[in-house]
Amino acid sequence: MKVKFGRSLAIAITIGTGLLVLANFFVRNEFLRRVQQTLLDWALILAAVALLLGAVNVVATHLRKIRGRRPGWVYSLFLLAALGTVVLLGFLDPRGVASPAVSWVFLYVHVPLQATIFALTAFFIASAAYRAFRVRSVDSFIMLVAGIIVLLGQVPLGQAIWDRIAAAKDWILAYPSTGGARGIILGVALGTILTGLRVLLGIDRPHVK
Amino acid sequence: MSDVSNLIGIWVSALLTVMVLSYLLGDNPLYRLAEHLFVGTAVGYAVLVAYYSLLRPRLILPLLQAPLENWTLVVPLLLALLLLARLNHSWRGAGMAPLAFLLGVGVALALGGALFGSLLPQVEGTMLSVNPADGGWGVAVGNLVLVIGTVSALAYFYFTGQGDTGWGRLRAGFLKAWRGLGKWFIMVTFGAIFASTVMARLSLLIGRLQFLITEIPKTLR
Numbered sequence: 297m298k299v300k301f302g303r304s305l306a307i308a309i310t311i312g313t314g315l316l317v318l319a320n321f322f323v324r325n326e327f328l329r330r331v332q333q334t335l336l337d338w339a340l341i342l343a344a345v346a347l348l349l350g351a352v353n354v355v356a357t358h359l360r361k362i363r364g365r366r367p368g369w370v371y372s373l374f375l376l377a378a379l380g381t382v383v384l385l386g387f388l389d390p391r392g393v394a395s396p397a398v399s400w401v402f403l404y405v406h407v408p409l410q411a412t413i414f415a416l417t418a419f420f421i422a423s424a425a426y427r428a429f430r431v432r433s434v435d436s437f438i439m440l441v442a443g444i445i446v447l448l449g450q451v452p453l454g455q456a457i458w459d460r461i462a463a464a465k466d467w468i469l470a471y472p473s474t475g476g477a478r479g480i481i482l483g484v485a486l487g488t489i490l491t492g493l494r495v496l497l498g499i500d501r502p503h504v505k
Numbered sequence: 506m507s508d509v510s511n512l513i514g515i516w517v518s519a520l521l522t523v524m525v526l527s528y529l530l531g532d533n534p535l536y537r538l539a540e541h542l543f544v545g546t547a548v549g550y551a552v553l554v555a556y557y558s559l560l561r562p563r564l565i566l567p568l569l570q571a572p573l574e575n576w577t578l579v580v581p582l583l584l585a586l587l588l589l590a591r592l593n594h595s596w597r598g599a600g601m602a603p604l605a606f607l608l609g610v611g612v613a614l615a616l617g618g619a620l621f622g623s624l625l626p627q628v629e630g631t632m633l634s635v636n637p638a639d640g641g642w643g644v645a646v647g648n649l650v651l652v653i654g655t656v657s658a659l660a661y662f663y664f665t666g667q668g669d670t671g672w673g674r675l676r677a678g679f680l681k682a683w684r685g686l687g688k689w690f691i692m693v694t695f696g697a698i699f700a701s702t703v704m705a706r707l708s709l710l711i712g713r714l715q716f717l718i719t720e721i722p723k724t725l726r
Contacts, residue, residue, distance in 0.1 A: 313609035378545025404514030442696030475654020476694030492616030
């Protein structure tokens with residue numbers, strides 16, 4: 297009985313808050329606008345708490361790994377050390393994220409790591425390109441031609457091969473590529489609206505078990 | 506930041522860059538160490554941003570400085586405590602209310618955003634002139650291609666429309682042709698996106714290599 301009430305309450309909260317926030321998109325009303333703003337502020341606070349919960353989960357997972365001496369536990373030690381150092385540096389200085397120590401870690405540790413990990417994907421994209429662009433059908437041929445024109449249109453080598461390639465790239469990006477992308481965006485938007493309506497009408501209840 | 510901290514910083518980032526690039530030789534302890542350091546700093550930074558940019562100014566300080574004026578903040582505080590209760594298995598059910606709240610607000614924002622931020626502006630943007638008198642033949646043909654591409658790519662996501670009657674079969678055949686055309690337009694889009702991604706990643710790689718080649722020798726002078 298208790299569980300059933302809890303589920304009903306959760307569904308009522310979802311529908312109630314959802315409709316209140318959604319109403320502000322359709323009705324110009326000062327009271328509704330203030331209600332939406334308050335609900336958004338609360339949601340931001342909860343999202344921040346959810347993020348902290350995620351961080352606690354990361355710490356707990358790696359602590360379990362270290363305690364159990366599971367494979368790769370030494371790396372977990374470094375992960376926790378890095379996490380703890382950044383958090384400690386941030387809390388020791390009232391400026392927090394803007395403190396020089398945290399900025400130093402961000403600039404000289406986080407940024408180069410992130411940039412190099414993304415740069416590394418250039419190599420894997422090259423091997424993926426070989427697999428994706430192998431001409432096996434009309435579809436892959438079209439993708440290959442579009443990809444090569446857009447790629448070569450951005451580098452001097454392309455200009456050396458064909459002087460109109462930059463114009464061809466611009467045309468592809470401005471018309472057929474935009475058309476395809478717009479169709480995808482419209483499809484995604486329609487899908488989002490339908491899924492959202494199903495949740496707000498209580499048909500889908502992903503959060504209630 | 507002082508020169509010494511800059512100098513140490515450049516060497517640390519160079520070392521980390523090499524550690525990540527060592528993955529090209531295969532999975533190795535140096536890469537895994539760098540990977541774990543990346544996750545550690547990212548989570549730590551996210552915690553600080555969540556606290557200093559959201560929790561402190563929007564919840565903690567208003568409640569401490571003027572609790573009577575900001576009494577409504579008791580609601581998110583209570584919901585936050587219920588969310589934290591999810592850490593305890595026997596209290597997991599209590600976390601359903603804050604999740605329901607987040608889902609309600611999130612879904613409404615996504616729905617409103619999809620309708621007013623994607624659907625309507627994109628439909629409006631597709632209503633283009635195909636009259637050569639408006640911008641010349643080049644623009645007219647381009648606009649026609651764009652409109653056909655949009656409609657056919659959208660038709661590619663239309664999965665119903667099979668029929669047994671003569672009219673139904675005709676409709677299904679028509680849709681099938683549109684879907685085929687839409688698939689080609691989607692392929693052009695994927696090719697263009699792929700090429701742009703390759704260029705972005707290569708730029709990053711060049712940037713990192715340039716950093717190693719130019720910044721490290723500077724510190725040795």
